[in-house]
Amino acid sequence: MRIVLDKKPGSPIYQQISDFFSQAILTGILTADTRLPSMRSLAQDLGVSRITVENAYARLEADGLVASRVGSGTYVLPVLPITVSPSSGDDSAWPVWQQGPLARSKRSLQDSLFRHLADGHGVTDPVYFSGGIGDPCLFPVREFGRVMQRVIRRDGMEGLSYGEPNGYLPLRRTISQVMTSLGICINPENILVTTGSQQALSLVVQALLRSDDMVIVEEPTYNGALDLFEALHIRPIGVPVDEQGMCVEQLEPLLQTYHPKLIYTIPNFQNPTGACLSSSRRRALVALALRYNVPILEDDFVGDLRYDGCTQPALKSLDPCGTVIYVSTFSKMLMPDLRVGFLAADGPIYETLVNLKCLNDLATSNLTQRALNSFLSVGSYQAHLRKTIRIYKKRREAMVTAVDRYLNGCVAYSVPQGGLFLWLRLVGQVDGGALLRQAVDAGVGFAPGAGFFIDKSAGEQFLRLNFAYQTEASIDKGISRLAEALARLD
Template structure:
């Protein structure tokens, strides 16, 4: 494979690589099934960084010219109509055997991000995870052994699909403190809130059904709804959350099955839906008879200002399905979240869930229940709120200090994220490569949009890195952005707006 790099060219290096490989493939010089050199090796051979090759390969993958196979490397994709021939044993044509739904599960973004950040010394501002060092490990360890001593083998045996009754009762009590009135049998324990999204999609959405999402919205939800082959209808947002004035015309026009919203400290935008808009949203839900799926992982992580009631707290008619999780507050590895829903809906979730994973792991449920008893959760929340407020302030200060011309952001009152608008002229793919090279990662904003993604947003996380990492990460990122704005390239800018990064 012959590739030449012209360092004097205005064409970015990753594009030079992608262009030449593309030519080799389309002219048949690299046949279907040809194994491309591993990124690291090609990078060494060409004297460029590994992330430059990674971005080039991503471009080629987005064009379906190459395909990555775990453990076997990256290979040239067979073109339509010319099936791959092998002399040895013929593998089944898996892609043809897969159902239509399988094509919905194709977004390798998360995996690519993890690869970008696996370089030693890279500062991850891309995740959505709590700080590992704030986990109340000693307490949890004590609770785990305490539960085992008290319950005996029962903690390792089957438990009800809906969740342990003790935990459902405790969760109903916790929700009362959040202003929500519900009974334990309206609570369903989940293996993380992602499972709630998944079950909701399976219960409500047939292929082609419309579902309303905010623009931008949570990637995991977009992936799930796409996996269900639903039609995603994006409603714009501003600094006060979803534009409910736009929602009304969407509801009358598309008759969606579900309105999906993160009203409080939205992921990724960090905004809070105002009380007026909450009332408006609920009124529209009632008028058009469309249920609301309220995703609320972050509302307990408020660092200033007064709480706003959840949609579920404001909803007497039972139109709101309320989803939350302990992955952001306590221990993501235990996979525990919960749903609050009217009994008829909860029963349907439980039936679907019997065929999914039967129930959540029993030991984790016992431990969570004990942790919430006796004030441990409140004490823990005080600790993390304090630490995250400092981290948020550190990120805000670092962004101010960097003073990148044209870079915009709002300091969020809670949650995990800064949502930043890049200066005009920054090429998203090139910035990602530069940032990776500089040792900092972020989430490209376009992944958070249902359609026609704007390219100028990025999401920065401040919960996972500590204050020093935040300062250093923002400084590295600011330098990368400055370099990029110093090299505007209108050709690339246009290309990027029609070609996905991943």
């Protein structure tokens, strides 16, 4: 035990010891039946006499906080914990370095991921259109659990120690096969397994950008990327998105003016717009990146979830020489808590990224990687993909039908060819914040557009709806609630 003891007048050591315990007991941290350290060992740890500790424990016993059981030790008694009053919110109590910009709470990504709806609105069956993930109910959890159990039995200690920093080799081989079967040829030696695609993003940013550097993004773009840039003091420059994806024609003057260090793009079923970059723009984008010597980060978070139209080549496949870093994930298609994504990079940057991965968290859980590798094969992935596409396609249609029925004339949108999202523009002057409050009251959540824009005010008229996460019946109910909420604003 490491209790702070001070040689100050008026506060004898025994009292400082008993104060430590009584505070921990009264605030509920040490709960009933917790055993206190033996008097002998505590005296030795603290370098005080045994009498001092006996006095401290006697005082705790007299206060009714602990009881000694003969031959067994001293145990905490059940007490009603004191409720600690929440901090006053007065920043001036903190050290100066903790005041100012740090004090801003930045929860936008967290909000969209974890807090779909406020509690306590009395709605028993809220509909969540706000999240960024697929439907976890499609994932065979129990089967995966059994695979994990088998791996623990099979690999024992080895499966539970640090693995290779770039990822478990058999898993990298499987990823290579799965990607190749999808048309994107990537060698296992160029794959780095990450803790979800968010980590892949974060590593690339750490490797290539310094504070105040510029990055090209689609506008709107993934809020988690914008939040990451802001947190790391990196300055995004937006390029508009139309139905064919990023307006690559507008890119060249920006490259000339701002000398950005990275182009971040989501070419397939873009987050949040759902747009898919056309084939000619893909070639133009890679050519520009080469000409202006700027790396491309290709975020392909749901590239295989296509419901109509022809496939487009990955930017990575068009890249002749290590200009494109490709990022994808199994969290969206399989299950979120897997926390397994990957990136693929050619050239010296690969080693830099592996090193940064190591410096960020040493390695992604070896056990999870081994279990995923046992679970995954080209055949099983393709089968799961086909099933998922069948279901999500129907849900997309259910949402389009519901929007046309309940929100006819109030919104404009394009039907995305794949992915998870429908991106609505509200027609007429609507306050997005006010709509969200009404919607939550009505029992439906959505991701407000502002979070996806560099200039937040440009997003006021937009909402992102996730059609993949809910059943068709819930989608219909959710959109009708959204229409109610909109009506109440008028």
